[in-house]
Amino acid sequence: MSNFQSKAIVVFSGGQDSTTCLFWAKKMFDEVEAVTFNYQQRHSLEIDVAKKIAKELDIKHHLLDMSLLNQLAPTALTRENIDIELKEGGLPSTFVPGRNLLFLTFASVLAKQLNAKHIVTGVCETDFSGYPDCRDVFIKSANVTINLALDEEMVIHTPLMWLNKMETWKLADELNGFDFIKNKTLTCYNGILAEGCGVCPACELRKKRPRRLFES
Template sequence: MKKNIIVLVSGGMDSATLLWLAKKEFDEVYAISFNYGQKHSVELDFAKELVRLAKVKQHFVVDIPHLKGIKGSALTDSSVEVPSESYPDEPPITTVPMRNLNFLSIAASFADVYEIENIGIGIHSVDSPYPDCRAEFASSVEAAINSSSIMVAKKKNRIRVYTPFLGMTKTDVLKLGLELGVPYEKTYSCYKGTLPPCGECATCQQRQEAFESLGLKDPLFR
């Protein structure tokens, strides 16, 4: 049987790297992106272009408006500003409540119907400040998906939450992506949603630091 996967693609560096890795490791690749009321919804244009370049079998773009209605996250709440620098709070003000749980359960609905056995998410780093980017989260959501899956109940197989970057740093992910030929000039990570990206918010800083640690310059800030 063909090995297949559905990859969560935001348009950022990590998910782009995961998409290129999936193209190498799997026979059939699907992609899914979410319009969740994020201020930086411009990232979806980048996600669509990356998915087009990666030539996936199908790309699903899903609207989930309820997250914007829940106040409190700097990524979705217009009354909370995206910090211009790294944030000391843990979890950060940019945490969107249960975002990855929402994303993975929706991706799992597609996996169940399209009979896709892997769901890829580009979470990384051992001690992520985001609760829904940790290994414990990934393994428990995988258990929940398997216990509620029609496909699993019928076929007695498993759905895997594929997290190859867990335990890696952003620099590790970048190093791998450069080997895979990821077009990083076509990715977008800025939480402020500006064009060109602001260069100052935590995500803009993190990606520039990753490039600098390899002696390179981020192509978005040349």
């Protein structure tokens, strides 16, 4: 049973973190919908996976066009000719400037139209690869700005903010979503479903599972 009468919008990519958040939101809120953004990302399979997961979990799914972001932000996640790499002393080549700011803004506009007061996103400051728009201070700032801009009292929830990847897997297990997330999500930067390529930065983080769950 939900903790309170409420409706939430989950920013949803079809990856491990956002799918864990989807399971979390289903437990916490009475009504849940998901929104995915098409910014012509490196792997269009990401959108197909998000659609499939939302359908399987019986979640109403919205797909919004964010193609302008692709034009403005050439990175390894928007250009196939840019290598995926961690830059020493700088931001990873996978960082898409402004992405989470735009996602939260448009998710909030959608939430206002749907009379939802809660937005859920899977950003995390513990295992965040150096992305500045995954920090708690950014989320709090964005929440204040969005509420002022829309004259609303929305709450941005970040259930993974202070969890490392092992703890995120534990949460997925507690939500009865471990096997689903392990086998049906797309987190790999090289666009390989489930276990992924095993070598990209996203897959290296994904492998940090408790041994008991790893062997399940």
